[in-house]
Amino acid sequence: MVNFERQVKERAKGLKVFFKRGFKIVGDSCKKGWYKVKHLRK
Template identity: 70%
Template sequence: MAGFELQVKEKAKVLKIYFKKGVKIVGDSCKKGWNRVKHMKG
């Protein structure tokens, strides 16, 4: 059981890292999109 729990914890750590990177990428693309919209109106 202990080995299984360690595997789950390791996978959770990796997923957190990927999730953070993913959020950053999405945030950047949203900023770019909003900038385009602002420039179109302006």
């Protein structure tokens, strides 16, 4: 049971890092997209 809990914690830690990285990538591409859209209107 203890081993299972440890695995879950390790996986959660990995997911957190993965989500942060993914979020940053998505955020950056969204910023670039909005920048293009704003400049197309002008």
